Amino acid sequence: MGRMGAKDPSTSSLAEPQPVKPALLSVSNADLDSWFAEHRAEPYRLRQVMSWVGRGAGSFDEMRDIPQALRAELDAAFRVSSLRPIARSDADSGLTTKTLYELDGGHTVEAVVMRYTDRSTLCISSQAGCPVGCPFCATGKFPFGRNLRANEIEEQAVASAALLAAEGRRLSHVVFMGMGEPFVNYAAVIDSVRRMSDPGRLGISPRRIVLSTSGIIPRVEQLVSEKLPVTLAVSLHAARDELRDVLVPINRKYPVRDLVAAAQGYATASGRRVSYEWVMLDGVNNTERDAHELGALLKGKLAHVNLIPFNPVDDTPYHAPSRNSINRFKEALVAAGLNVTVRDTRGREADAACGQLHERWARAGGRAERFGDPGGSDSGEATSSAVSALSDA
Ligand code: SAH
Ligand code: SF4
16 A cells, blocks of 8 residues: 555656756866856856845845846755754744754754854754664654755755844854764765855854764864864763663764764864763663763763753653752862853753654644645645655654
8 A cells, every 4th residue: 555645657747748957056166157157147147046035035036136037947956955844833932943854865853053142053964863762752753864065054044044143143053963863974064064164155163063972982083184173072971881872872883982082083173072962861861870971981081961851752761860960070070170061941941852843743644834825725745745755664
């Protein structure tokens, strides 16, 4: 029996399928230069178009300072973005916005915008699903889909910058803490960091970009040679192999001591302190023993520990510890000489919940919070895409 909403090829239109136009940001600079030259447009026109894209223009028609004829030619050749927003959810009285995007091919990914007084941060996805499969993580629960292309990562940032610009805000920070393991998709992630930090594009300083990894050691080492001053975050969650093998299964290949040595190699080379993430799981990694082991592992290192209260995920055996227990753990680390912060509730809800809008959307059959048309009658297509994205994955 076919999947809900899957089209039967024998009954589909006889017309040839329309070739999908490339998204503008998927085309190399050299190819764009050639295209503009072939269409008798001065190079500054390309810069103008890119500036509109960077400001989040939804169509070529909005690019008012581009001649009408060129806009029509651009529209015939390219799409402004390859991402289709299909669900949106606000939290924290509107300070947090999660958007679910459908990618070419039907997979879906989430991006989360968090607004603070002095900055606006985007939590971005690098893969549809994640092959690492940590047992406490919503993303790790559904089957791996695919790597995102650099333009698909950049397009999440562009769309978020546009959302914020409409409110008079600027996208200032990007954290790769959405769906996926960025270092399994290393080349596209690094490419996207270079693009996002390009002053002709979004111009976000690499210093304000955080790459969070579960610990792919060769890629941590490779990062040193990129000479990109990004912040490295390492999802530690346990300081001994026996426990980390379970919580972060990639540890079986890349053990925790070697990982910390590689991460500190980056700290030494870049002069930037490494942020170690520790999701607090009650009775699992918040004991005195854990605090003692973590203190011993990181003492004297250019490091910072970020304690993340566990954000509940259905069908997992884990629970968040009480506030008191989190504070006790924090104090034990401070006493051991570490720099420690506890991520605030909002951060927890937004950062750690990546993967959960996707899950909620799929469980609701794709009808909840449909983007732009809550409960509308034409929701079938988006519904089937989200559901088949899951079944295809
Ligand atoms: N794959 C990368 C980046 C995405 S996950 C990584 O693991 O680092 C971003 C952070 O959210 C990681 O530290 C991850 O362990 C944490 N996280 C995942 N699920 C969570 C949950 N349910 N509650 C709290 N933190 C979670
Ligand atoms: Fe993947 Fe990170 Fe989730 Fe682990 S925590 S499954 S590495 S996204």
